[in-house]
Amino acid sequence: MSALLGCWWSHLVAVLVVAVVAGYLWFRRRFRYWENRGVPQARPEVPFGNLRRTFLGQTRLEFTVRDIYDSSKVRRLVGMYRFGMPTLILRDPDLIRLMLVKDFDSFTDRGVPHNEQEPLNHNLFFMNGAKWKRMRAKMTPAFTSGKLKMMCQTMQDCGREMVEVLEGAARRGEVVEMREVAARFATDIIASVAFGVDCNCQRNPDAEFRQWGRKAFEPSIKFKVAHLMNTFIPAVARALRIGAGTEEVSAFFRNMVRETVEYREKNGVTRNDFMHLLIQLKNRGFVDDEKARAVKDIGNDIDNWKLSMDEVAAQAFVFFLAGFETSSSTMSFALYELALNPDVQRRLQEEVDATMRKNNGQLTYDAIAEMHYLDKVVSETLRMYPPGAILVRKCTRRYQFPDGGPQLEEGTTVFVPVFGLHNDPQYFPEPQRFDPERFSEEEKAGRHPYVYLPFGEGPRNCIGMRLGLLQTKIGLAYLMSRYEVHRCDQTLVPMQFSTMSFVIMPISGIQLRLSKRT
Template sequence: MFVLLGLLVGALSLAVWWVHQLYTYWKRRGIPHDPPNFPFGNTVELQRTMQMSHILKRTYFKYKNQTDGPFVGFYVFAKKFIVITDIDFVKTVLIKDFEKFHDRGVYHNEKDDPLTSNLTAIEGEKWKNLRQKLTPTFTSGKMKTMFPTVLNVGDELVRVFDEKISSSPQTLEVTDLVARFTADVIGICAFGLECNSLRDPKAEFVRMGTSAITERRHGRLVNLLIFGAPKLSAKLGIKTLPQEIEEFYLSIVRETIDYRVRNKVTRNDFMDMLIDIKLKYDNGDKQNGLTFNEVAAQAFIFFLAGFETSSTTMGFALYELACNQDIQDKLRTEVDSVLKKHNGKLDYDSMREMTYLEKVIDETLRKHPVVGHLVRSATKDYVHSNPKYFIEANTGVLVPTLAIHHDPEFYPEPERFIPERFDEEQIQQRPQCTFLPFGDGPRNCIGIRFGRMQVVVGMALLIHNFRFELHPTKTTVPVKYNIKSFLLSSEGGINLNVSKIVKH
């Protein structure tokens, strides 16, 4: 009994010592930081009262210009991180010394949780090789090929809006409608499937897409382990995605590949390109090919990234245009004049003439970046010019995108919506890495062109055909963010008054 008690006391003492060592790391180093709380570190409010990007924004503004170094210490559960407070050091991590920070240090497990082994999560040489294989999928030539498909879904979006408002203005929850638009676009481009989400609010693609972002397989404590010790979690065979979601995407990819290969169907979409790479693997070219699970993982992340980020951006853009009617009028004038010049037709080339629309989208992404912070991991020790600020290998790195986008040093009056911030002269005056909605450097978002294309098409058609205004009671001003979401999104959607533009 006494031996058992002694062992228990010893184990408890060891655990207390380990926690103390862990949570005094930055203090021992003399690096500024907020005191951590066990077991959440500096994230006690996470998903309770605050969203992660807002916690990092608070840290950034508290310590920026208050420290002699480029970062401050931070703890996320049991893992040590730095939060960068100096814009030049953001450039160092994302671009200049990328080879020391090329991994995200997030969970992925090809064996037990195959869909997690995608381009956003995998590391090292494996990531580099996959990125090279997939880059040709996103050229401007490939976008041009897919444009008519995106436009067809855009025309359906207009028809659905038309039916919703019939003959009189209506209050609509716009984020749901544009999410169904992006689900249909990605469904047909990534899977070659007519999802009909715009016609069916309960469409499986939208439901599964939303679930994949919001639902987790385990509770808070296991999620804590997955985030704080991703490699250990993978070794233990812990899975993150609910079984239903995994089975849904794996079966859709399997059925799509089988059907196309068997019937020699080509559509010039993402899935065609992935099938070509898979066939190389099947034919023995393992260096340039991909396994079925790897193809499924990429199709899954294409869908997820293109579905959620694009629809959320469109929702925020419509909200800002409703708040700023003068900007909406200016944008409609541009869209109408470009369409008139091209006989009322939107095509790939005319889309690129809508320069003010591009600025409206960029200003939306500045004010409401859907991915509000970037995560990296030091892959080796990093030596800074100030020895005090060295970074140990495996230390997490957080780039507070939302904070940088709202820093008055780079964007005066950051709460105002001013598309002219993205006039070429103003862009040139800002330091590099002050605009990070898609990340930057070699690990930036591979699907930028596609994401922008579907947002431009959707926005151009909506603004050409409809006016968006605030509802006096149903529209939340300012936007209230969903604290439960990892991505920046609105709480309860965005309700706007929508009316038909009468063409003269």
């Protein structure tokens, strides 16, 4: 028996050794992919490629890509590897413009790995090809200037509520976690305009809607493992049936959307919000704005494609996450920089005061549009802390880069290193310094337009960009009209970021001292 076991063990060891050697040789051969095509590449490590520190949770993917970008100064593009997956990083803004705009038809898909078994992942962000194009056209009427102006009143109400809630803390000069303040403000807005729900989480931080929104983004080991598995070894994730790590969040939002839709349909409730648009797409296949355009444009037939209930929930969910997270992050990062740069804060307060005097204390849609320094402050915040720090595109057909560039195979992933571009001293001198004047008309005119891409560019840019900017500006303006923010002992300087979160997020919130303006 012992001889039989010894024989079995030796065979197993031999098989494992052969498997390891074969795997090593496969990776070594795979890691010559870009060299064989004449493309300079970052030096990979078996089996991680260029993602060892990212995979082990020591840094974020955005920072790894930024480091590769920085180490390839004289290159227009550079190759990297995500385990065995070759990925191309574009450094040249002219090549970036080609991919995002001129030759967009060859790069229509994001190609972002995700768990396809999750119903809420069938949303505009993850959709590809003709289905994405169709859904994008369906969603566009929700973000017209007219719709935003109607939403602006809700944003103003939430802004006034926010400063009232903070009155006591400011009077006492307390330290406040501003990321949480911004998140509650944004959640109240999005819950109202997207779902028709008055959750009032600014006064009730434990409101159910806020709790689930927090769970959707809170860093956790379960989420990190699921995200890494689905991103880098999706075949293994599918085989092991590893989900997205957010199954409870998914169940809550799907149930809430279904109950909201059923209640409105049963009781004939109509609200001028995003949910009403989705209900029209579910029941008729088009919305009123789309019908009006079709009637005006002779020969343009209405597309009657109808959304399923899960598709309605998926679009509502991504609207909530994108509208809440990007706005609250930008708003809280802006407050952080204002606290560290009191001269910028004073200048912004002067503009807010003048605007409110001119508009009888109101921050209307048109009033916000006139606040040019506020726009500069938000733009500089988005440069330093872009919500989409990497733009991902998948080559959907064989593509030849011009001027002797490489030929891409169908299915190749391409990265636009937004974080790297935004921190490149060639385009933004002293990139770690917060300077809103980088976005004066003169400075913008002298800079390549494709080195600043906080919301992407081209047909697949962020559809909710103007909504996110509007609520961020309203929140900042209301806060600056009444209060000042100051750094304190708990303020992290320099900023430190979580390696566990899906988006760029402070490792421990943004702690600032709040005081009433004198």
